[in-house]
Amino acid sequence: MSTAPPPPALEFSRVTKTYPGQPQAALQDLTLRIPRGSRTGIIGRSGAGKSTLVRLISGLETPDLGHIQVQGQPLTPATLKQLQARTGLVFQHFNLLAQRSVLHNVTLPLELRGTPKVLRERRARELLQLVGLEALAGRYPAQLSGGQKQRVGIARALVTDPDLLLADEATSALDPETSAGLLTLLTELQRERDLTLILVTHQLEVIRAATTHVAVLDQGRLVEAGETASVLRQPQSAVTRALLDAHRPEHPLLAGETLHHLTLPDLGAATLDRLARQRARIVRAEAHALGVDVWLTAPDHVPAAELGRTGLGGTGLSGIETPRLIPEVSA
Amino acid sequence: MTWDVLWPLLWQATLETLWMVLPSALIAQILGTALGAVLTLTRPGGLRPQAVVYRGLDAVVNVGRSLPFIILLVLLIPLTRLITGTSIGSTAATVPLTMAAIPFVARLVDGALRDVPGGVVEAARAMGASTAQTVFKVLLPEARPALVHGFTVMLVSLIGYSAMAGAIGGGGLGDVAIRYGYQRFETGVMIATVLALLVLVQAVQWLGDRIATRTDHR
Ligand SMILES: Nc1ncnc2c1ncn2[C@@H]1O[C@H](COP(=O)(O)OP(=O)(O)OP(=O)(O)O)[C@@H](O)[C@H]1O
Numbered sequence: 001m002s003t004a005p006p007p008p009a010l011e012f013s014r015v016t017k018t019y020p021g022q023p024q025a026a027l028q029d030l031t032l033r034i035p036r037g038s039r040t041g042i043i044g045r046s047g048a049g050k051s052t053l054v055r056l057i058s059g060l061e062t063p064d065l066g067h068i069q070v071q072g073q074p075l076t077p078a079t080l081k082q083l084q085a086r087t088g089l090v091f092q093h094f095n096l097l098a099q100r101s102v103l104h105n106v107t108l109p110l111e112l113r114g115t116p117k118v119l120r121e122r123r124a125r126e127l128l129q130l131v132g133l134e135a136l137a138g139r140y141p142a143q144l145s146g147g148q149k150q151r152v153g154i155a156r157a158l159v160t161d162p163d164l165l166l167a168d169e170a171t172s173a174l175d176p177e178t179s180a181g182l183l184t185l186l187t188e189l190q191r192e193r194d195l196t197l198i199l200v201t202h203q204l205e206v207i208r209a210a211t212t213h214v215a216v217l218d219q220g221r222l223v224e225a226g227e228t229a230s231v232l233r234q235p236q237s238a239v240t241r242a243l244l245d246a247h248r249p250e251h252p253l254l255a256g257e258t259l260h261h262l263t264l265p266d267l268g269a270a271t272l273d274r275l276a277r278q279r280a281r282i283v284r285a286e287a288h289a290l291g292v293d294v295w296l297t298a299p300d301h302v303p304a305a306e307l308g309r310t311g312l313g314g315t316g317l318s319g320i321e322t323p324r325l326i327p328e329v330s331a
Numbered sequence: 332m333t334w335d336v337l338w339p340l341l342w343q344a345t346l347e348t349l350w351m352v353l354p355s356a357l358i359a360q361i362l363g364t365a366l367g368a369v370l371t372l373t374r375p376g377g378l379r380p381q382a383v384v385y386r387g388l389d390a391v392v393n394v395g396r397s398l399p400f401i402i403l404l405v406l407l408i409p410l411t412r413l414i415t416g417t418s419i420g421s422t423a424a425t426v427p428l429t430m431a432a433i434p435f436v437a438r439l440v441d442g443a444l445r446d447v448p449g450g451v452v453e454a455a456r457a458m459g460a461s462t463a464q465t466v467f468k469v470l471l472p473e474a475r476p477a478l479v480h481g482f483t484v485m486l487v488s489l490i491g492y493s494a495m496a497g498a499i500g501g502g503g504l505g506d507v508a509i510r511y512g513y514q515r516f517e518t519g520v521m522i523a524t525v526l527a528l529l530v531l532v533q534a535v536q537w538l539g540d541r542i543a544t545r546t547d548h549r
């Protein structure tokens with residue numbers, strides 16, 4: 001006898017959500033499965049619908065069409081309370097209660113469920129220890145750094161022992177070092193507590209550093225989903241490629257250097273921006289195809305900044321010539 | 332008039348003023364908070380939007396706020412008689428004072444609750460908080476400093492109103508000012524009453540501000 005595989009942690013079936021008075025759907029016909037025990041990144045540009053996805057899972061919004069299953073259970077008004085208890089939420093701006101101490105921020109979800117005071121405080125202290133803040137239990141949120149506040153947010157999200165943890169831009173308001181520390185913490189917690197972690201972000205570094213799976217949203221639609229490694233290696237959609245380009249580290253092009261046989265995605269947007277500032281010129285592919293090692297002169301030279309408009313970005317190029325005389329300006 | 336006559340007179344009048352103002356303030360705070368919370372919840376975009384209820388209550392509050400106290404005092408005489416059995420004296424004055432303060436408190440509470448960051452309310456909802464829990468565990472506690480401040484402002488206004496009630500037989504400092512200062516031309520008594528009111532208002536304001544800052548953890 002074979003047993004059915006466990007249901008995915010989360011399943012969206014043809015979900016559409018339009019906010020009242022908005023011309024465009026925030027999410028359009030979204031079908032997506034998030035594997036149990038995964039660390040899944042949701043990435044997309046601003047307005048892609050990432051937060052809407054989180055709001056639907058946490059019951060803050062309801063879909064217009066389609067359905068959502070959490071841990072194999074349909075999300076309905078009848079199951080909402082119970083599923084909310086199994087879902088922890090971490091917010092970009094922490095959303096801690098300013099008039100409650102750190103300890104009592106963490107006890108709040110248990111208080112709402114009627115857990116006795118002694119029990120909930122013991123449990124909250126355990127979680128504060130887990131995130132390294134047991135010494136600050138008596139402080140108030142205003143007395144904490146951003147990173148510490150988010151640790152409180154994580155402790156609060158985990159105090160009900162959920163099996164799904166949703167983090168919407170949880171590190172976006174923090175500096176890179178603090179952000180990296182929190183991602184490590186989230187990753188460790190996910191492993192130790194066998195959680196399904198959903199990390200919503202617009203930062204590719206977050207996806208790269210902390211996720212096993214990724215879903216790419218654009219204008220309310222799912223454009224790509226899969227294991228992080230394969231999506232990053234072989235992006236299938238233009239949107240994903242654009243995201244990758246924007247986050248490629250700058251190519252160490254030196255002043256006066258000439259590069260051949262490059263494609264634009266190799267360079268990435270950051271490098272192109274710098275080249276544009278330096279008034280670098282690119283040489284048309286056709287010239288190179290002729291096998292002539294002679295650089296064309298203007299107007300065939302196209303400034304890097306113009307690439308998008310000329311359509312050259314898609315066709316590839318033969319080389320980029322950086323000017324000799326303009327020194328690198330450090331930002 | 333000598334000091335040993337003036338002192339007991341002022342002291343007695345101050346007690347009467349407090350007797351009019353404090354119970355009125357407490358009752359108005361409770362009823363006004365309830366009304367303010369209903370306004371916050373039912374307004375468009377609130378946790379329980381109810382356009383009809385909201386517009387109705389909003390209009391009532393606006394009317395209540397714009398009625399001059401002296402008019403309210405007269406209009407409410409039948410109600411006052413019904414509740415206290417008389418329309419004269421300190422006890423009777425608590426009825427119009429309470430009624431004048433309720434819409435005032437409702438406005439202040441509504442504003443204070445709407446100033447609680449939306450993200451915090453959302454976090455509570457995502458934790459499964461009911462509407463009642465959101466009000467009692469999140470909105471009201473988070474708005475506490477603003478509520479204390481609002482209570483102080485209301486108390487100060489009521490002390491002013493109570494002097495007006497005193498003028499038409501409500502007792503208290505206003506009554507003394509009228510009877511001795513105005514009708515018997517005892518300017519000294521008039522000045523003493525004004526000073527007593529000033530001290531009372533200052534004390535209330537100071538205490539209220541102190542409690543508000545002491546308990547604010549932001
Ligand atoms: N409460 C709302 N009322 C109306 N429209 C909304 C509301 N919330 C979001 N939208 C719209 O829905 C779309 C998706 O928004 P959403 O917040 O899900 O995007 P996002 O991917 O999280 O963006 P960001 O990266 O900026 O956080 C946007 O066009 C947005 O303007």
Ligand SMILES: [Mg+2]
Nearest residue numbers: 050051052169
């Ligand atoms: Mg968002």
